[in-house]
Amino acid sequence: MGRRRALCRALASLIAAAMVSGCGSPVAFYRPGEGGADEPVVGLGGASPYVRSTPARPKAADPPGAVPVAPAGGRVYAATGPGMIAPKARDMPARLYVASGHGIEVIDPRTMRPVGRFGAGAVASRVVPSWDMRKLWVADTVHDVLVPVGARSGGHGRPVRVADPAGLYFTPDGRTALVAAGRPRRIEVRDPWTMRPRAAVPLPCAAQDGDFTLGGGYLVMSCTSAGALVRLDVAGRRVAGTVRLPAGARPGDLRLSPDGGTFFVADAARGGVWAVDARTFAPQGFLPTAPGARGLAISRDARRLFVSGGGTLAAVDFRARRVTARWPLPGGGNAVPGGVSSDGRALWLADPDGLVYAVSTRTGRVLRHARVKGRPAGLCVHPQPGRFALGGTGLYR
Template sequence: MGRGRARGRRQGPLGACALAAVVALVSGCEPPVDFYRPGEGGPDEPVVGLGGPAPYVRPGTERPRAADPPVVPAGGRVYAATGPGMIAPGARSMPARLYVADGRGIEVIDPRTLRQAGRVGAGAAAARVVPSWDMRRLWIADTVHDVLVPVWARTGRRGRPVPAVDPAGLYFTPDGRTALVAAGRPRRIEVRDPRTMRPRASVPLPCAAADGDFTLAGTSLVMSCTSARALVRVDVPGRRVAGTVRLPPGARPGDVRLSPDGGTFFVADAANGGVWAVDARTFAPRGFVRTAPGARGLAISRDARRLFVAGGGTLATVDFRTRRVTARWPLPGGGDAIPGGVSSDGRALWLAGTEGLVYAVSTRTGRVLRRARLRGRPAALCVHPQPGRYSLGGTGLYR
């Protein structure tokens, strides 16, 4: 008994020392694993419930977090983060490239030398090339084989195709949590995971839509239906169509862009040769600006003061404040021109001609600065990366 008590007394100080060491370690050092309360933290983050029986919780068991508030630029300026050279930190190290969908695949071109820097997905019938929300990947929309193909922008490596029926357009909500795929058949918006493109839900549409842009708060996507001469407003959180508006007879709406103050949507109309101004709040047409026959694609200058309207062999510029045409410049070839995006410094607008040309025109004078002839006929053009905090998808949609 005496020896047992003596042994217990000898172990007591050792236990106290061990406890003191643990306390000192916890209080004086950073833990090797981030600690969260049970149910908090992201599903891909290491989670430790203090006092819990296991070091990690099972994926998918975390409590859903409240949705982030709408992402609105400071001062209400829609394009406050898309000025010259304002490329997101994660995309600054990426080489500047032109991605041209020519019906057989994606031709990758160095904009400085106009030499081919690679080719992606030979044989794929690519209709669009869309940057992901974080700009790390490009998504190729193949409407013939009904797939979306991911391509890593830094390496050019192609990923596994994801089934998507007739993916006419691809967009990302400003918070980066949702991808929206515009399907032509059946007519709907597919709500998908932005990274894996796994389907979550779908929103039936009254007409087939492809081109669109988000409202200032990013909660609604306004899309054009060319054959139905209509615009559709999709409530993204509510997953429903919140409104429609029909343009006058004969209109053929195409590309859509939100004005810098967030109050007006400008909609290209190839049939009438100009752009419609649609009130973003009341969703009613507020006028028409005639630019040139065949107006098809839209792009915004780096200073967000001018709207470029391309198509029908002409590039016109419209002043956002006065809503007047300030210049009309002829384009090479005289055919349809597909805008791909404005250069990072804002000095050039890149376009693709359906006759097989890719070229850059001066945003100041309209003079052709560079041009290259391709073997195929371009169906889409994407300039990547471009200034902005994130990509909204589409063609040249950044904020």
């Protein structure tokens, strides 16, 4: 018995000496309250080592499902690559929503067959997904309403009265909806879930198409008839600047470059795109693409900008700032883009003559097409890759 006690005391002394001499666990342990949330702690009788004793409570002002605004790695489209559908939208069926003037035609993009129709009686001009992508907003500029539609059910809610909803946008943090109104010329600040009005910002011109700066603090919009761009300070609810393009310009759709440094603005009158510095708000130059350039879309790898209009689809290399391909479009019409497919292989477009089709983003060849009734004025491909939707025509981050 004495020998056993002596051995125990010797073993304890050895362990203590090893601890003092620097021998330790290969895994770093921390005292309770120190280290990271998923790191082990030392403390007998303390809280469980892999669980916070007092979990952080979300801010009351945060909208459901809010995510960080800053893009991963500083790249604007880091979360919109092939197949990067947000978890909340992965179980939604892929659909094409065509605003045909008298309602919304719903088409299965795989079979090109109609699978539904809603909004009968509404003169739909465009379909915009909500920030969380769970519902769609149908803009009716004739009856001055926005109609909410369930992305899964197809059932529509009560129309919301909005004066001439020419464009609908959502701030990257999901807390604010911005409605571009043509009559009167202003931006209406609204609740993103109920569309209840909060404030209104007068504009110097009638704006419609737009995109956000890298951090989301500003919304840059084009005023086609005035040949100008306007920059809205979202938090300050004021116009922070305007820039008038050279005489004869008619700016339309615009997109932020992948590095966040430049806005590319389509110009149907001059047949190309303007490059505008996102920081100084000064024009950097003009790149001819094809007559009638009006619609823009970005490839899934964020290397190319697609410019449609005037019966032509042009592909522009962002880094080289040059046209790498020009492809003729069916019928030579003014097709409007609705978005790039999730796998990045096809660009969907709608022609006012009633044709909806997909072209290869590699060759420009028509892959699939379908005829619809009415005169399509807008197309929405849903869902698309991204953490959230910014509204407009296929804006995702």
